[in-house]
Amino acid sequence: MEMLSKDTTPEYLLDPESKKYEKIEASIYESSEKASRYLANEIAKLIKENSDLGKHTVLGLATGSSPTKVYEYLVALHKDEGLSFKNVITFNLDEYYPIHPESLQSYVRFMNEHLFDHIDIDRKNIHIPDGTLPIDQIKQACEAYENLIQHYGGIDIQILGIGRTGHVGFNEPGSSISSKTRLIRLDKVTRLDAASDFFGEENVPARAITMGVGTIMAAKKIFLLAWGEGKANIINQSIEGEITDFIPATFLQKHNNCTFIIDEAAASELTRVKTPWLVSDCHWNNTLIKRAAIWLSEKLDKALLKLTNEDYNEFGMGSLIAEIGSAEEINLSVFNQLQRTITGWPGGKPRVDDSNRPERAEPYPKTSLIFSPHPDDDVISMGGTLIRLVDQGHDVHIAYQTSGNIAVFDDEVIRFLDFTRDVVKNQQASKELSTLLKEVRHFIKNKSPGDIDTPEIQNFKGLIRKGEALSACRYCDVLEENAHFLNLPFYETGAIKKKPPGEEDIQITYDLLQKIKPHQIFAAGDLSDPHGTHRVCLKIIYEAIDRLVKENVPWINTTYVWLYRGAWQEWDISDMEMAVPIGPKDMARKRSAIFKHQSQKDSAMFPGNDDREFWQRAEERNKSTAAKYNKLGLPEYEAIEGFVRYKF
Structure with a gap:
């Protein structure tokens, strides 16, 4: 079946009748910046x-x-x-x-x-x-x-x-x-x-x-x-x-x-926006057809290939059947699209036909660069894929964009300083550490909630998270020299409120990209992060990539950029362009990698509106994605990590 041509006009802007369920006037803008202006x-x-x-x-x-x-x-x-x-x-x-x-x-x-x-x-x-x-x-x-x-x-x-x-x-x-x-x-x-x-x-x-x-x-x-x-x-x-x-x-x-x-x-x-076919005649395009078929399948709890003409007609999609010809044609087209998103080779499978695969077969091995906004987002959100990339021989680099230092409890600083003091054999060094520990204890005891830590304590907290990230890298067999700690300046305020991202943040990211020249980039597209760090980190990556594109740097034109989610939300199935199955063994390995971030274990400083631990959230989302694929009639997997490709 030849699907319809792509129409980029949002459906909710095309027909005033589409607002019939809305009891308050709603103006939708492409971005919060345009809306605010x-x-x-x-x-x-x-x-x-x-x-x-x-x-x-x-x-x-x-x-x-x-x-x-x-x-x-x-x-x-x-x-x-x-x-x-x-x-x-x-x-x-x-x-x-x-x-x-x-x-x-x-x-x-x-x-x-x-x-x-x-x-x-x-x-x-x-x-x-x-x-x-x-x-x-x-x-x-x-x-x-x-x-x-x-x-x-x-x-x-x-x-x-x-x-x-x-x-x-x-x-x-x-x-x-x-x-x-x-x-x-x-x-x-x-x-x-x-x-x-x-x-x-x-x-x-x-x-x-x-x-x-x-x-x-x-x-x-x-x-x-x-x-x-x-x-x-x-x-x-x-x-x-x-x-x-x-x-x-x-x-x-x-x-x-x-x-x-x-x-x-x-x-x-x-x-x-979500189901425009329920409120007005749709201008059908490939993206909308895929979303509608998946929605109908989930609504009726029927596998995609079992949907009938009557099913589509009953839920406002008679015009789609009229345009395409039959439910069978739609079902098969969408099923094939979903099937092609599934790959156990996130770096591409070498020496095979890659025309219907999300990633290219060549070059092999690839240089993969994973951007992690905080020191644990890499393993929380795409730990299974990260492990798979390493296992399949790719040169995996991880860029930790921020120190994550404000998310470390004060007790952790004292615990590490106690340990260091007791390990040090040099008497003079031990005396200096005892003095430092006394000063730190005094500051922490007397600080009020929200008080900004001293630069020394901020540094200690950053080092704790750096050590945990390196531990997770070793567990995943990522070379320590491939772990890059960017400590982007916008974040380093010691407070919840951050500075606006600036030229220095972009330049640090740009320089790393130029140094590594990755064949594929993974970045956090988890924009529901309630603290905004993910959103800012992604914006900085986009700015650096745009600069490389404008300068016509040769290697960037062949680089794929994949956006992951998982800490706060997951991609909708209809949006996923690469789905990496994670088996029980690799799910256990992913969980162990997350556990290496001990300062975030049991009780995170900033849990957001979900009181579960991050490994529990990620595991539930990964298993839920696999269950959704299975209900649509695709193979049953233990878990799936999903990605959307950013096309620049």
Whole structure:
């Protein structure tokens, strides 16, 4: 069967009818940067219009990762285009309680660092709930906050993020639609999501002061921002689901001027994006046909080759049958595509026909470069493939992009220093180590949650993770000289908040690529990493590759780039272009390689919203992928690691 030609226009932009299940206006953007620029321009436009009329503009502001780019663009508009904030009055959504304004996690500090310190706003026009008030003064302060909003005529534009539970502000599940500014107790899920900012869930305040849902609903215009696959499910429930106080964001369906500003990843569970054939006539292309056939197979719990014309017709795909001819033709084409993704030779199988294989047979052996954002992402996400590459004779290099030092518990530093002191035979060296150990113990004992470690302690923590990575390399038979510790500067702040990636990060990556000249590159495409390090690391790799391409460096034109996932999520089956089966023996080897990272074993510093250990998450995902392939009618494997090819 000859499949249809490729159409790159996203289906959800083609037909207004496709939005029929959506109860809130949703604008989908290619990237969070483009979406943020749009919102910044909308805010700037209102500020200028009101300023020309001699009026003030009242903004309701949010914190967290979602609006940071918006604030960055607003600062740029102020500095580059003269946008003035002198007529702007701001009210922030919320603040932890209790918390000092100068605390690393304080929203006062967040707003100053991201916006207020860089614009000409009058400080008396900035309003943020006070996290230092005595408990008996909070109710009165909340009432005053509400009255002040009313005094200025209400909020013109309210910016919102959204939590994993569907909370807006800190309005947790159970909040009333008429609720006002108040002190609330934080949900366990919310505290878990904030744990990384506070260096442990036990350090997250149990309470917060927040605007109420009713306060938010009174705003004249609301923009809710959401980026990434991790927000996709709650965005779908908020936009298409029933209104319920269990998901406070669904109350926004009742607002007459609310828009969700989301990127493609956050929109991925909306009906018009995920299953457009259910809401409108589709412009069928190869990618959509593959996704639809796999979806139908999973929906009906039938193997691909068993799907019938009636099955396709029943679920809105009659037009596809009409275009292609029969279910059998579609089924066989998609089945063959999936079958060709499966390979036990991730470096290519030498001396065979490779026309239908994901990787080329030649050259053999290949030089393979695996980029690992943190010192354990390589074995967590593609440990089975890594082992297979080594076993099959390829020259495997691993580039650890960051030190991962902030994810090491303080006790680990003391344990290693104790060990080193006791091993050293030289009396003078032992005395110096004892003094150092005493200083380290004193600092750790007296530091507060979120305090930045001294440079020495940061270095010790980085060395601990480096030693673990080298141990995993030895276990996987990767040569120690093939382990490259890049320690990219953007990461080395000692705090959760990192510097923006810069020229030095790109140059370090560029230089390594030029030195190794790999035939294949593996990089983390796990963009739901809640701390953003994976996303930044991938961007740096892309920048370095783009530079090589623009300079017409010969070797880069024959290099394949494969993106892996596994620590936070997995590729959809319909997206996978290489699927590497992992047998029981290699799964056990992968698990043992992960265990070499002892500082991350049992309890990781930053577990995200999944309290399982990383090896458990990865193993479950790998086994789930294999089960999905099997249910589609393909061979049954113990586990599968999936990859998508990045084409530059």
